[in-house]
Structure formats: structure tokens, C-alpha cells
Amino acid sequence: MDDSGADERAALPIVDGMDPVRVHAALALLAEGWRTRAELVRETAAPRRSIEALLRTVPVERSGERYRLEPAAPVPAHPAPAGPVGHLLPGHAATVERLADLIARAPRGRQALDHVSATPETVVRRALYLGARFQPPGSPPAHLLCVGDHDLTSLAVGLIHPHVRTTVVDIDDRILAYIDAEAAKLGLDVRTRWADLRLGLPPSAREHADVAITDPPYTPDGVGLFVARAVEGLRDPARGRVLLAYGAGDLTPALALKVQNALSDLHLLSEAVYPDFNRYFGAEAIGSAADLYVLRPTTKTLPAAVARADRFAAAIYTHGPQSIEAAAGQALAADAVADLEPDVLVGAWPNDVLPNVPRVRLATWLGKPYAATVRRAAIALPPGLEPALVRVLLATRAERVRVFTGAGVAGSAEILAPVYDLTDHGTHVDAVRREPSGALARTLLDRAHGKAANAWRDALIRIRGLTKREARAEVARIAPWTRDVTVLELPAHRLKAIAQTPSADPGPV
Template sequence: MTDTRTPPPPAGPPPTPDAPAGSVTVPGESLATLLHGYRVHARAPRGVVAALTERPRTLRALIQDSGLPRRSVEEILGCLGDDLRTGAGGTFVLRPAAVDRYRALIDYDELRAGTPLDSLAAAIGRNDALVTTMHELIASAPRPRAELDHVPATAATVVRRAVWLATHFDLRDAHLLCVGDHDLTSLAVVLLAAAAASAPGSARRGPAVTVVDIDEDLLEFLDRSARSRGVRLRCLYADLRFGLPPSVAGSADLAFTDPPYTPQGVSLFAARGAQGLADRERGRVLVAYGFSDRVPTLGWKVQRALLDQGLVFEAIWPAFHTYEGAEAVGARADMYVCQPTPATWKHLDRPAPARGPVPTAIYTRGRQSTESRPVPPAQPVLAAATAFLAAAPGRSVFVGERPELAAAAHAHLATVLERGLPTAAAGAGGPLSAVADLSDDPGPWLTRLLLAVNADRLAVIVTADHSVLGAGGSRSDALDPLRAKWVPTPEHDATADHHAATDHQGGGDHHGDGGDGAWGGARLVTFAAVDPADLDPGMRLARWLLDRPHGKIGNVWRDGLIRVVRTAEGRAPSQREALAAARRAVADPDLLAARLIDLPRHALASTLAAAVTSVEPPREGEAAAGG
């Protein structure tokens, strides 16, 4: 859901629209003119006035209840003139003496008698306890990230989605894929299914639900919340711009997404949802999307982007979703039920060309908004990276969207994250040093890069305030699970402050070239590979996994355990014994089918810790149970 960047509520009633300077506007006459202009669409603006005749309302409540854009609601309020005042808590209060006059003007009785019935209202009402639970979960979830276009749906909307899915599809033994889930829809679905299954005499089987998301704090929250309530979710990391985890592709019956509201964002998320479908005839992609009726061209562009993916709109449920924000689109969005066509699969099955730069601008704001433009690393940063490569002999490679370092081979970031350093770029023989440009890293790319790159030395260009590394020269505990592979070398880092201090000590005159502005708010952080010979057997197995992040965890773990035990003890467990040891060690055996690079941060840490303990011989009785 797009963050619409709406301004704060006004301190008082909005001004009357289009009133000539110095004129005196009669509120009733102005409102009548405005309503007449809406013609057949006047029910929603009449509803705004009707709500004010009933009780004081906040601007947000008026927007959510009417589904009108904020600007339209402000125009209606402006028409009420002196009959409207501000009350406690930022509410708007209609003058009591004016209530009957406005009710007559909008034909209040006809309006309320003709209010459309909500076919899901009764079912949602029966699940009011779940609405309360979801309200508490949403309140305790990680804060919405504006740079990822997060705007939370209301608790009632999240339950509405779960109820609608359960009443419109046969979810018994089905698999639902949530392509992004900052609204916690996945939790509502599994909790609703669990409540139905626990009813007396019920033998219902609920759906399996998988969430893929870029927000690792959110994934940890979803996983922890599900476990604490005795339900299951599978949570995997994915930056959808670089692809869908292989263990998810072609696995789901339904895919639901509430994407960034740009043509690029909606198209990408819907395409990944289609890639996740197992049944190409009966699978469906469900998309939450809304646009302002004041700017229909934006809606046309997004709908055209969906049609370009070969998707057909089987149904569009208007005003299905309500949000705590997104006031520019009326805090509402429609539910698109999209059916893939042969054109969808022709598009998705097309052989991928050689990996080039991947478009990352899909959001409405931030460094990766559709209005942003790529900025190459500043020259002082590139100079520091060049010096890093020159400090050690051997091969060198630059990872980034453009070949910024002439002395190094080049590999695209998407290629490296997908399958590691290509042999053609890394070469063969001799020590390997790598430099990677992660200037646009939203946070999790650094961990994935450290997993994907196997080299002797690594330098990474990041922003000075990188969310994982922290400000200044500090290192976050988030990288601790990688300690069997990489050790930070802060003595080789380069920052604007460090560069300026070095120049000053050396008596150099850099004429401001080393200042933070010249560095573009970036810094160079460096790492050295750990020597596996210095590791104990458990950590050596962790290193084996870390060096092979693109393989299935179960297979890599099995082969590594056999090798480590043979080296340490002179005996080799069978493949069956090694795989049984891995299954005993993990809390969720399903993770063994995933790749290490697809695990969210918390699952990565627990999986590597489990691998370390699996090297120890099983206690008596465990081997039989595991075999």
C-alpha cells in the first residue's frame, strides 16, 4: 500500500472552495452546488455530511467511511462554513441548530435507508475476537517503513480479507502465498482457520501460508507471533526485484499482495505472485490497489501494467480494503481477482537474458522511488575502493550495476545474489578481492552479499547510516551469524572523517575533497575471510553452509556434516544418518528445503546455530528416533 504523503489535518474547518475574494458564501447553497456537481456519484459526499449530523468525526474517520480522497472531503467540509467547528481530539462538530437543515438538504432518510449491505459484515461480526487480536498485533508489529510504501490496513480489513478468502475459496489443504505482508494478513488467515478447526465437532483442515518479504523485522515478528499462538507460518526473505525463492515458485494455489502503488510496483508484485502459483489454470493472484477518482490516469497506468502481464480481471471488489492513512486515495483500495492467461506464462517463461542491471525504483518515495535517479559512488569512495584492491595482489572483481573500477572484472549485483560470483568475473587462481556497491541497500542486501560472495577480502560501499551496520564505525550483532565466514577489518575501512583525519595528520591539503559531502554520505566497510582451519568442527560445518548459500539447506548440511565428521573423527556417517541429524537439529524441518540465502535474519542465525550443535553425536535413543 502506497504512503500517499498527505499533509497533517488542518487546525480548523477548510476554506470554502472556489469562493471569490470578499464574497459571503451561504453554506447550504455552496454544498448544494457541490453535490449537484457529483451527480450520480453524490451518495459518498452526502454520506460525509450525514455522518457529521450524527456525531463529531475526525477527518480520518470521514475519509475512511466515505472512501473519498482527502481533498474531496476537505472541499465538503469547506462548504459547511461557520456551521462547522473543531472539537476535542481534532474532531469536526456540526452546529446542532444546523443539523435538521443539512439532513433535509442531503435527504438523510433516503440515504440511510439505501445504504448498501455488506455481505461479509455478519461473518466479520462473528469474529470480533479476532478483530481485537489483530488490532493488538498490528499495534505491536514493527513500525511501517515509509521507504517501502507501508501503510497499515485496519484490523477489520485484515479479518475481512481472511473471511473473504475462507468463504470464496476452498482453503482445505490449500497453499496461500502472501507476496509482502506488512498488514499481517497471513496471521489473520491462519488464526481464523485455527479457530474454525477448534470448534466442537469440526474436522476442518486449514491452509498452509507462506510469506515472502524484504522486511526482516516483520518476518521475525510474524514467525514469533505465529509460534506463540500455536499456528504455523513459513516466512522467507525475498527482494522481489531479484526474484522469488525457488522453494516458493510454483507451489501456491492463491497469491495475495498489497504492493507499492506504482505501475512498476504493482506489476512486479503481481508477476511474482503468478510465479508462485502451482496450478496455471485455477490459480489466482489477488491484488489490493486503489487510486483517487481525481487522478484516474494513475489507475489506468496500473491497470495497463497488470494487463501487460497477461492478467485478466476476473472481478474487482470496490472499496474492499480500508487503511490507517493513504488519505489521498480515500484510505480505500479495491480487491482485484486476477486470472493468469497463456500470455502470462509466455511472459514469465521467456528465457531470461544475460543478467544486467535490475530496475530497483518501484516505490513512491525514498532512494528507490520511481522519481529517483541512480547516483554513482562519489570519486573519493571509488578511490578508496581502488586502494583496497591495490593493497593485495591477485584477482579483483567489482560487484555493482555499472563497472565503476577499470582495474577489476565486473559482475552485476543481481547475478551475484542469484548464484554467487560468476567464474568468468572471478577468474581462477590466486587470492580474490572484491568490492561491491550497495549504495542503494535498503538494509538486507549486505547480509545476502556476504553470503553470496566467496572471496579472500571484501569491501562494500554503503551509506554512512546503514541500518545493519549502524552509524560511524560500529558493527551490528546482525552480522554475528556470519562470523564463521567473515571477520570485520575496521582498520581498513574508509570514511569521510577517517580520510580527513589522515590527510590532516599527513599535512595534506585536500581542499575539502575528503569531506562528507564529497563522499556522498557513503563509507567503505571491509571484511576478511576466516581461515576454516582455525574453526572447530561445529563452526566448520557452519562455514560449509555459509559458502554454499544457493543450495538446498538439507543437501548442503548433509554433505557438510559427512565431511566434517570424517575429518574430525575418522568416520563418515551415512547420508541418511547425516540428514536425520539435520532434521533433529532444526525446529522446522521445512526450512531444509529452502536456501540459506532465502532465510530471514533470525532464521539464518538459528539454523547456523543448530548446524553447529548437529556435529555432536546424538544422545542414546535420538539416532533411532531420527532415522
């Protein structure tokens, strides 16, 4: 190691939790001219608290929210560590510009889902790394699984590698609708699936992908859950890889250790870790940056993922009603369902509520049709799982259903109208099943656990008198997105289109 800069290093101020290279980089920026605190955080990848401590330690001028070193003095240049694909980025300036526009027009992030947008350069770097590391020239088309994609990595991959087929799994229906619309405009092979990962990975996304990528909530359970579902999505875990974006502040190494322990519990090998690979607009507490982990499954990984995924805590986020600090659950009592006299209790009910009534986990209820006949069902949706309301009702074949949820039916009534009459009581929703109508929408929504393409085909045969071959071709033409997907996996914009489809003319949606 060259010691020629020993005197310079000795002169650097000492800031708790901030390594000398980041201190030097911040000083160099301040010596060049005015910088905001956010710019210093983003360009050095140092946490906000560390930058604030540095600004209190060194002599600086301040003008509003901008700072510069005083007295002005040159700071010797220090080359930053090279990233794995940074040298490729200049050749994709047009793609970076297009991603900047896509990110700017995308739905705003939701704090309750820990959304922080990655920079366009970041998502393009991800796409470049995926191609350079996992897709040699002339190899068969790869299948990528994005476990959550608020960052629009799927669109970046499609623009740079149009032969790659990408499946996006996300809980945010707004993001899925946006990705569908933009992918269609760009002619990209991107398929969207709705899922709350706490309730399972969609069937059509399981065991299909060559590589999975995820930028999960930065809690130990959040990282563990998203990575476990990513492993379940790999076609061949022995050859597949999971790319994980994860960052922690320099002052919280214990939290990073908990996350790494969660990965260790899944028997994953950290094949590579690229520091500060991911950069963000925001997330200043962790330096607006996160590392990129390349995780390699071992023979024990898939069994561990299957065993552990359903046991991760429901509170996986850092904000909102489903955060680790939020109060757990609702007050559910027997008198809340006494008039209903349910045949089954779905979800997490207290043990003293109707102890003789059968109980079913939410994940099981969504995963397959309930074997026994049910006339009345009571369902408990804990805080944070409100987006599952439409799906749990579609998964239910009972005459009367009572769902305890704080979200009400806003945004759900339009989808459920062909199947249920709904009454919102504030603390819960009562749903009464309508008489069968024979309409196309009712036929599809009644078969929520089945393949949507098959239900649509059968409806066309019955309604329009088509042959099976003609009906199959018609579905492929007007609704190619139904291929290999169940109704319960469809994003809300697809479900709304089904609900609005006329019986006599089941045309494009």
C-alpha cells in the same frame, strides 16, 4: 433507477473528485455528531483533500479537530454497497479482536517501504474471501503465497483456515521475525522467506502456490513487480489467481490508469474488482482505502512476468531513498577499487569503470554460484537495497570483497562474523574472508546457495559422527524451518541463530 431522491441529490454540494454517494455519507456522519477528519476519510473512503474541500463548502461547527454539521439536521440513510464477504464478518468477531492485538504489537511501519497497516477487519475479510472463493469444503489443503505481509494476512488466514499452508516473502526482517514468532505461538503453518523482489523471488517460493495475495507499493512499477513475482509463485498459472490490493485517490485517475496498464502488459484479466474492500490506518490521500483486484493469468502472463520482472525500475516506492523521486545511484569510479583490483564487478557499475573486468547482475549473483574462481570482488548496492548486504556477501566466495553501500554493517556483523572480518569505511565495507574453521555455522554459511537442511545434515555427520538418517532426523527436529530453503532465503533472525550455534552442540535455534 429510482428518481425519488432527485431533489435530495440536487441539494448535495458539489466537491471536485468526490462522487455524490461519498458526499452523502460524509454529511450523514457529520449530522450524527462530532467527527474527526480522519474518521470521515476512513468511513467514507474519500481522499483527505476531498473531505477538506467538503468541510470548507458546508456549514460546520468545529471543536479542536472535530467537526459536525450546523445546523444539526437529519440526513436520510443511504445503504452502502455490500462487499463480497461482509455478511460473514460478524461471525468472526473473536478473530478480528485477536488480529487487532497482533497488529497493535507488530513492528511499526517503515515509510521508506510504503507501509500502512490494514485494519483488522480488512485482513479477516481477506481470509474469509480466500476461503469462500478458492477453498471448497473437502478440497486438499491450499498453499497461499503472501508477496509482502506487513498487514499480517498470513496470520489471519491461518486462524480462520488452519489447514492452509502459507509462505510469506518480505524484505523487512522485523516483520518476518514477528510472523515466525506469532505463528509458532498459534500453531500455524506459516513459513517466512527473505527477498528483495527486485532481485528475484526466492527459489522455494516459486511455482508452489495456488493463490497469491499482495498489497504492494502503489506505483506502476511497484504494482507491476510485486504482481509479476506473485505470478511466478503460482503452481499452475492457468488455475491460480493473484489478489491485489491497490488504491488511488479520486483526483488521480491517470495514476490508476498507469497501474492498470502495467497489469495489462502482464496479460492479466481483471476477473473482479471490489471497491474499497481494503481499509487502512492512514493513507488518507487515497481515502484510507484500496480496491481488491482478482487477477486471472492468461497463457501469456507467465512469460510476460518472467520477461518484465527484472526490468521494472529499482525505484518502486513513493518515499525514501528508493522512491521514484530519489536521486539514482552512487558515484562509482575506477579509483574506488584501484587498490582492490577486482576479478568481477557485481551490480550496476558505470561502463567506463574497469571496462575489461567481467560484470554480473546482483540478481544473478544471488541466484546461483558464480562459475569462475574469484579472489577479489567489488559489489555496488544502490540506495534501498542495503538489506541485501548480508546476502550478497554470503553469496560471495572471494577472499576480499568491497561493497559500496550507504548502510554500513550495522546489524550485519553478528551474522557475518563466522565468515568475514569487516571494516566499515562509511561509503563502503571491506570484507576479508577468514580461514575455514570447520565450525557448524561456517559450514552452513559457506554453502549459502545450497539447501540449508542438507548443509546442516552434512555438518552433523562430520561433527557428531551421526549417520545420514540420524542427521536428517536431527535437523528435522531442531530446525524444521530449513526444509526446502537456501541460506540466502532465510530471514535475519534465522541467520543470527545459525551464526551463534556452537559447533559441538548444534541444538535448537
